[in-house]
Amino acid sequence: MPARSFLAAVAVACATLLANLPAFAGPGDLVIVTREASFQRSLQEAYVQPFTALTGFPVQQQTWEGGIDALRTQLKSADNDWSLVLVDPDELAVGCSEGLFEKLDWSAIGGKDHYMPLAVSDCGVGALVSNTVLAWDRDKFPVTPTWADFWDVAKYPGKRGLHKGARGNLEIALMADGVAPGDVYKTLATAEGVDRAFRKLDQLKPYILWWTKDDEPAKALASGGVLMTTGPSGSIATRGREEHRNFGLQFAGSLYEVQSWAIVKGSPALKQAQQFLYFTGMPAVEARLLREAGTTGLTKGLNDNLPTDAQAISPSNPASLNNALRTDPGFWRDNGAKLRQRFEAWLDH
The missing domain is CATH 3.40.190.10 (Periplasmic binding protein-like II)
Known part of the structure; x- marks a missing residue:
């Protein structure tokens, strides 16, 4: 219609x-x-x-x-x-x-x-x-990327946008490392799983452009400051419509x-x-x-x-929800303080 x-x-x-x-x-x-x-x-x-x-x-x-x-x-x-x-x-x-x-x-x-x-x-x-997706500009990057592609800076050179915080990034890092969405929190509940997520973030750290406000990912895409970014689906879709930009939203593996x-x-x-x-x-x-x-x-x-x-x-x-990961507030209520502390220490090194 x-x-x-x-x-x-x-x-x-x-x-x-x-x-x-x-x-x-x-x-x-x-x-x-x-x-x-x-x-x-x-x-x-x-x-x-x-x-x-x-x-x-x-x-x-x-x-x-x-x-x-x-x-x-x-x-x-x-x-x-x-x-x-x-x-x-x-x-x-x-x-x-x-x-x-x-x-x-x-x-x-x-x-x-x-x-x-x-x-x-x-x-x-x-x-x-409220959904955090992988977003990109289809006019500059005409494929539909996955989290594995997001990490593959050798095949797809360019900056990556990530929210400056532990919550969300650790889940995404594990999915990029091959963990199925349904197994993310079970994996992240172990010391080995946390280490695995931070090792994966280590690989991407030199290429990350950090964002803190919801409107920043769409701005970074529009300016060409990043090749791909995480971001709120709503603000990216709205800016794309308003500015006639061909932004893509990947809901598979997204967090909501x-x-x-x-x-x-x-x-x-x-x-x-x-x-x-x-x-x-x-x-x-x-x-x-x-x-x-x-x-x-x-x-x-x-x-x-x-x-x-x-x-x-x-x-x-x-179709968007079926392949997405629902954020577990109970996990972050129980583990958030220590994971945020480790993330801050990781940022400083």
């Missing part, structure tokens, strides 16, 4: 679905909290503006840096005004266990069966798939995690938050987020009606 026809179809579907939303009412503004300002802008276009136009509910957006300590401090403060917050798996688990979030009334937001199993938990509904919406315990805007989740759980509405931010939620059937080129960049497309 051509992009223009697809967007027209989305508009018609949205108009039909919005007319049938359940009517909620409640006091107070709906305050939605996410991390990056760039995602906040995408959310405004994809979700907030049409939601407010339909319901008349005032919505404020705020950003936060993330982290369990910051979450506890904010949500326990007397002047907390957060209603709905986008959290990672660790933040969701802790917030739910400590009673910082409401237990979801699934009947009010479409029902559990409306979502892929990855999206469903007691206190959270999957908002988006589910970020979820959670409703703050005791929020006076509970009903508005439920209606927002109902609204954003519609496939036709979620499709807007793919265009604005290069990412998608986890509503069943979302990817079925996307055009082929959109399916190819959708992180929640089953």
Whole structure:
């Protein structure tokens, strides 16, 4: 389906679905909290503006840096005004266990069966798939690389972009060394596996261009500063679309995690938050987020009606998820401190 026809179809579907939303009412503004300002802008276009136009509910957006300590401090403060917050798996688990979030009334937001199993938990509904992929510029490098190719600087000379941190890089190094995705954490749980990952990183160290911010990988690709890079699929796909660049995204062997919406315990805007989740759980509405931010939620059937080129960049497309590795937050909660310390020491040598 051509992009223009697809967007027209989305508009018609949205108009039909919005007319049938359940009517909620409640006091107070709906305050939605996410991390990056760039995602906040995408959310405004994809979700907030049409939601407010339909319901008349005032919505404020705020950003936060993330982290369990910051979450506890904010949500326990007397002047907390957060209603709905986008959290990672660790933040969701802790917030739910400590009673910082409401237990979801699934009947009010479409029902559990409306979502892929990855999206469903007691206190959270999957908002988006955050995926770290291998990315490259097809106009400069016309093959589809693997992690083994990423390491092969003799065959494919050039700089490589990697995030400056242990998490993700150790998993990728093991996959580049031949470890199957399903065996990565079992291998990394051993001293031998950790040594193996760092030996693999040693091979690439002279060729690495480190990045720390999500927009840097796409910039490095666009400037020719790297031949290949890791990076968030959403920001790379969005920049490629905006600048008409032919960036490739390799989802096989990519790393992903589910970020979820959670409703703050005791929020006076509970009903508005439920209606927002109902609204954003519609496939036709979620499709807007793919265009604005290069990412998608986890509503069943979302990817079925996307055009082929959109399916190819959708992180929640089953074809993308089936060959990817889900990041294990429990592993990093238990082992992160010592692995980060070793990574910092490795960087200094």
